[in-house]
Ligand SMILES: Nc1nc2c(ncn2[C@@H]2O[C@H](COP(=O)(O)OP(=O)(O)OP(=O)(O)O)[C@@H](O)[C@H]2O)c(=O)[nH]1
């Protein structure tokens with residue numbers, strides 16, 4: 001735990017500590033202990049160590065989130081083809097069951113590791129860390145992490161990645177950002193997928209989807225694309241190139257990138273780990 | 288349903304604090320949760336009754352302080368309340384706002400008995 005590294009104290013809660021120290025006696029004679037830690041403290045901690053690991057190998061890690069079947073794996077397949085070796089990518093696949101998605105990626109000649117989450121409806125930082133033992137990061141520029149198809153749970157778990165992408169396929173309805181604000185608020189990029197189907201879906205208005213995204217106060221870029229007919233792939237690849245160069249600049253400057261909305265705990269760790277490098281937990285990556 | 292994972296994470300933190308303070312029982316756990324945290328309070332309360340069984344906190348009550356969404360406008364500076372899917376300035380309607388409160392997911396304090 002990080003009681004000594006101070007990573008649980010933020011500007012929002014430090015006054016509680018000043019109000020009377022860590023221990024206080026309640027009326028009933030019980031002992032009240034101020035904790036002031038993120039509810040997912042251990043996950044956030046693991047995530048920040050994952051991020052150190054990515055940064056050590058200079059691999060941009062991108063978390064893909066969407067409902068089941070919005071086209072995450074198809075996008076990755078099309079991306080691998082479009083890149084045609086320009087960038088070296090690897091993929092970690094998260095699904096409740098089956099190796100299917102990892103197999104689809106391997107067929108494109110790219111390394112992939114499948115995480116079967118069993119009953120867990122999201123990936124967490126520990127699962128991703130385990131997966132990293134099965135993936136060589138050195139040869140990669142970008143690691144895509146395809147999260148479990150779910151518009152709710154994945155948003156709460158920092159994986160140590162650098163960028164969040166939320167996909168919305170045009171068959172799902174353009175009001176999804178208003179209905180699932182947490183996951184769309186976390187997006188660094190919103191991808192409208194399967195736009196080859198737009199002619200059949202008059203009720204889907206890309207401008208309205210973007211309007212709902214802005215109402216979450218999210219300035220993220222929106223790109224419309226189709227993995228099927230290749231529409232929009234060029235701006236998407238350009239986005240990847242540009243994020244990769246931002247990332248490398250950040251590393252050169254001794255910093256890193258964090259996803260649009262990092263859970264509170266991750267922000268605390270970011271502050272802490274960037275603030276003073278040598279705080280005392282010995283869980284550092286030794287592989 | 289990630290609320291069970293959240294409960295397990297709370298429990299492991301609570302057990303560490305209880306051990307550090309040589310406590311035998313945890314009687315109350317105080318959380319702060321905002322609507323933008325992605326944690327649903329009713330689901331969390333439900334999951335809690337399952338997760339706490341056979342732990343130091345098997346009797347512990349979960350006290351949840353629900354935090355409001357508060358934003359600051361980047362244009363006019365106004366601080367206002369907002370809804371999860373309408374985080375625009377209450378004064379001028381600007382959508383570029385900064386979140387001040389509303390995404391909390393915090394274990395604030397614990398009451399222990401020795
Ligand atoms: N018309 C059309 N269909 C698409 C497109 N992209 C994906 N699909 C179809 O949508 C279905 C789901 O695609 P996947 O890529 O497996 O979706 P996913 O998000 O990876 O699904 P999960 O991993 O199960 O959540 C498949 O039948 C795809 O062929 C597209 O651009 N256009």
Ligand SMILES: [Mg+2]
Pocket residue numbers: 072073074101146
């Ligand atoms: Mg898939």
Ligand SMILES: [Zn+2]
Pocket residue numbers: 002005007045269272279281
């Ligand atoms: Zn720490």
Ligand SMILES: [Zn+2]
Pocket residue numbers: 360361362363364365376377378379380381
């Ligand atoms: Zn304003």
